[in-house]
Amino acid sequence: MLKYQFDWSVVTSGKYFEWLLSGLYTTIQLSVVSVILSFILGLIIAIMRMSNFKPVQWFAHGYLEFFRNTPLLVQIFFWYFGSYKILPTAINDWLNRTNFEFGAAVIALTIYTSAFIAEDIRSGVRSIPKEQLEAARSSGFSYIRSMQYIILPQAVRITIPPLINQFLNLMKNSSLAMTIGVAELTYQARQVESYTFKGFEAFTAATLVYVVLSIVITLMVTYYDKRVLSLMKAR
Amino acid sequence: MKRFIVMFVALMFVVGLCGTLFAQDRLETIKKRGALIAGVKDSTPGFGFVDEKTREIVGYDVDFVRAIANKLGVKLVLKPVTSASRMPQLIEGNIDIIAATMTKTAERAKQIDFSITYFFTGQKFITKKGTVKTLAELDGKRIGTAKGSTSEQNAAKALPKATILSFDDYPQAFLALQQGKVFAVTTDESILANILGKAPNKEQFEIPDIQISDEPYGLGIKKGEKTLVDFVNKTLLDMEKSGEAKKIFDKWFGPNSSTQLQRGNFKITADK
Numbered sequence: 001m002l003k004y005q006f007d008w009s010v011v012t013s014g015k016y017f018e019w020l021l022s023g024l025y026t027t028i029q030l031s032v033v034s035v036i037l038s039f040i041l042g043l044i045i046a047i048m049r050m051s052n053f054k055p056v057q058w059f060a061h062g063y064l065e066f067f068r069n070t071p072l073l074v075q076i077f078f079w080y081f082g083s084y085k086i087l088p089t090a091i092n093d094w095l096n097r098t099n100f101e102f103g104a105a106v107i108a109l110t111i112y113t114s115a116f117i118a119e120d121i122r123s124g125v126r127s128i129p130k131e132q133l134e135a136a137r138s139s140g141f142s143y144i145r146s147m148q149y150i151i152l153p154q155a156v157r158i159t160i161p162p163l164i165n166q167f168l169n170l171m172k173n174s175s176l177a178m179t180i181g182v183a184e185l186t187y188q189a190r191q192v193e194s195y196t197f198k199g200f201e202a203f204t205a206a207t208l209v210y211v212v213l214s215i216v217i218t219l220m221v222t223y224y225d226k227r228v229l230s231l232m233k234a235r
Numbered sequence: 236m237k238r239f240i241v242m243f244v245a246l247m248f249v250v251g252l253c254g255t256l257f258a259q260d261r262l263e264t265i266k267k268r269g270a271l272i273a274g275v276k277d278s279t280p281g282f283g284f285v286d287e288k289t290r291e292i293v294g295y296d297v298d299f300v301r302a303i304a305n306k307l308g309v310k311l312v313l314k315p316v317t318s319a320s321r322m323p324q325l326i327e328g329n330i331d332i333i334a335a336t337m338t339k340t341a342e343r344a345k346q347i348d349f350s351i352t353y354f355f356t357g358q359k360f361i362t363k364k365g366t367v368k369t370l371a372e373l374d375g376k377r378i379g380t381a382k383g384s385t386s387e388q389n390a391a392k393a394l395p396k397a398t399i400l401s402f403d404d405y406p407q408a409f410l411a412l413q414q415g416k417v418f419a420v421t422t423d424e425s426i427l428a429n430i431l432g433k434a435p436n437k438e439q440f441e442i443p444d445i446q447i448s449d450e451p452y453g454l455g456i457k458k459g460e461k462t463l464v465d466f467v468n469k470t471l472l473d474m475e476k477s478g479e480a481k482k483i484f485d486k487w488f489g490p491n492s493s494t495q496l497q498r499g500n501f502k503i504t505a506d507k
Contacts, residue, residue, distance in 0.1 A: 081407075081410055081411075081414065084414045092414070092415065093415070096414075096415045096416050100416065101400065178382075179402070179403050180402070181379075181400035181401055181402055187382075187401070190382055191382075191401075194382065194384070194387065194388070195388060197342060
């Protein structure tokens with residue numbers, strides 16, 4: 001009946017196992033670098049979005065709408081292939097000597113995710129009673145300082161669970177980097193398939209690894225919810 | 236759960252029964268049906284692609300299966316397939332024959348039967364003009380190709396120190412070459428020649444005479460259908476003898492075509 005011969009040994013040891021492992025390493029590298037950068041960028045955009053200075057606010061609004069509403073795949077191609085046309089030759093030559101595939105993937109993932117993170121931070125800030133900002137301002141804090149010392153420390157704490165969800169999304173989205181030749185986990189699984197014809201085994205292994213990574217991240221949220229947030233509420 | 240198992244077993248039984256009922260000679264089935272169902276590519280210029288004017292699939296592969304259908308006295312039905320779908324489609328019996336730029340490999344031959352070679356090409360490189368003369372000059376460089384292809388594996392073998400960058404398809408790999416992101420792009424010469432033929436700045440690129448593998452294309456037929464394989468092989472040999480095979484080659488790859496290739500010494504012969 002079923003003619004397919006399962007052979008799990010191709011993904012549990014030897015050369016192909018090493019390929020998958022190196023793919024996992026690249027996926028984690030890509031995700032961690034991008035999530036740190038996108039948090040910083042997202043924070044800046046969120047502050048700009050809430051600023052009272054209209055042009056800055058408009059810029060942030062445009063940024064959010066633009067990058068949240070275009071497909072990530074298109075953005076990856078834009079940074080990798082499209083940037084060539086607008087950059088000067090010297091910079092292109094320099095980029096081509098570096099590992100620009102990884103760089104372009106980080107740029108695309110960072111910008112895309114930062115738009116979502118900015119919105120999460122903004123909703124976190126809005127959950128802090130606005131009287132606190134008024135109290136801070138009337139005590140002599142500037143807008144930036146009252147954000148820095150009073151509002152953001154609280155808002156970020158509330159925002160952590162949705163932020164970790166963004167991290168989860170980013171980790172899964174990083175598989176799109178394979179389209180420009182970044183050898184992450186999905187790329188390596190496909191590679192194993194084309195060498196061994198054992199696509200079922202290769203992709204099952206990759207799926208399991210993604211699931212394990214996701215569970216670890218989800219457990220972090222649960223832990224945070226239980227410990228930190230409940231402590232905050234109790235206070 | 237028990238009900239599910241019973242249903243599953245019943246289903247398998249029915250499937251098995253159908254299998255035995257229809258297990259007759261494929262050649263007879265084709266004649267009785269009055270049609271040869273061929274799996275062809277529909278977006279590979281030169282081999283199987285949609286003609287802009289007639290909206291029909293045409294090409295080198297199509298002309299060969301058409302000749303076989305004519306010889307059988309049946310009409311030809313074309314079914315578009317991809318590199319990934321062609322073998323499952325054949326094994327499941329949805330198509331009678333594959334004519335889709337398929338290289339004959341030992342791994343594939345374990346699952347299906349191949350006709351004698353009807354097209355012969357080799358894996359080469361496309362580079363910026365004047366940059367490469369020998370294979371050694373390519374080692375250690377960044378080489379672009381497409382995912383899941385034999386080209387990728389051949390390149391990794393021939394150039395152990397090179398970085399192989401696999402893109403989704405060849406046009407992207409060529410774009411990366413144009414932008415200097417890779418040093419060369421590698422795949423079958425027939426595909427390279429076509430990409431070069433379409434490129435707007437083709438005078439800046441060339442295909443140096445460096446070949447790293449032989450790529451003999453064969454027609455794929457379901458395993459165990461000996462009468463059909465024999466019939467196809469005989470037809471191919473007749474086509475070579477009558478000059479029809481060369482005529483088809485010249486039509487798609489000759490000096491007046493957009494994809495110019497050399498047929499060289501290649502002839503369809505009985506030895507595989």
